[in-house]
Amino acid sequence: MVRTIPDDARGNAVEALRGAGLRVTGPRLGVLSALAHRPHSDTDTVIRAVRHDLGSVSDQAVYNVLAALVEVGLVRRIEPAGSPARFEARVADNHQVFAITHLPQIAARAHHHMVVQKGARGGVTTADVTAVVGDARVTEIARMLGGDPESDVSRAHARELLDSAVTSSRADPASRSRKAGRRGE
Numbered sequence: 001m002v003r004t005i006p007d008d009a010r011g012n013a014v015e016a017l018r019g020a021g022l023r024v025t026g027p028r029l030g031v032l033s034a035l036a037h038r039p040h041s042d043t044d045t046v047i048r049a050v051r052h053d054l055g056s057v058s059d060q061a062v063y064n065v066l067a068a069l070v071e072v073g074l075v076r077r078i079e080p081a082g083s084p085a086r087f088e089a090r091v092a093d094n095h096q097v098f099a100i101t102h103l104p105q106i107a108a109r110a111h112h113h114m115v116v117q118k119g120a121r122g123g124v125t126t127a128d129v130t131a132v133v134g135d136a137r138v139t140e141i142a143r144m145l146g147g148d149p150e151s152d153v154s155r156a157h158a159r160e161l162l163d164s165a166v167t168s169s170r171a172d173p174a175s176r177s178r179k180a181g182r183r184g185e
Contacts, residue, residue, distance in 0.1 A: 013028075013029050013032040013033065013036075014029070016032070016074055017029075017032075017074070020072040020073070020074055021072065022068060022069075022072060025065075026054055026057075027050065027054070027057050027061050027062065027065050028065050028068075028069070030049075030050035030053045030054045030057065031046060031050055031062060031065045031066060031069065031075075032069070032074070032075075032089060033049075033053060034046045034049035034050050034053065035075060035087055035088055035089040036089050037049070039088045039089070039090060040078065040086045040087075040088055041086060041087055041088070042083075042084045042085065042086050042087075043062065043063065043066065043084065043085065043087070044084075046062055046066065046087060047059055047062045050062055066087055070087070074089070075087050075088065075089055076088050076089075076090070100116075102144065103144070104141045104144035104145050104158070104161060105161060107140075107141060107144060108141055108158075108161035108162050108164075108165045109165040112131065113131070113132045113133070113137050113140065114129050114130065114131055114132070115129070115130050115132055115140055116128070116129050117130070137162065138155055138158045138159055138162065139155070139158075141158035141161055141162060142154035142155050142157070142158040145157055145158060145161075
């Protein structure tokens, strides 16, 4: 059974291919459609989906299309350790990084700030995790700086670190994209 790509998805795919300087072909549209409906697919899954949509297409054609789409930044190739490569059409920055640090300069740049504290309950060691936001985050950054977390000087320095992290992250989104391994626009 051959399915057709819905007009709205097809229009977006055609526009994306042309915008990337690629010819619009059935296999390219099929791969983009497959990845739009099946994120994080391996090559075999993409091949089966494209064959379902288009009828007949060679394995090599799908491999070539995937390589071309990755090269122009329309598709992301993900290579998990010990697993086959996976592909997805969503190429926006979606990195998830969990960093443990005692450096306030690093902590200030985080999108989310958690404090982990070792404790004990009933003779059992525990770890308590608390999200800190707003004024509590200022206090925690001030504490990490090594000063009195309640002193005006420590808190002013903590606010300055937090403000500079926000300002620098907004200053050049293209450089962040390149650092994250994407093509800058």
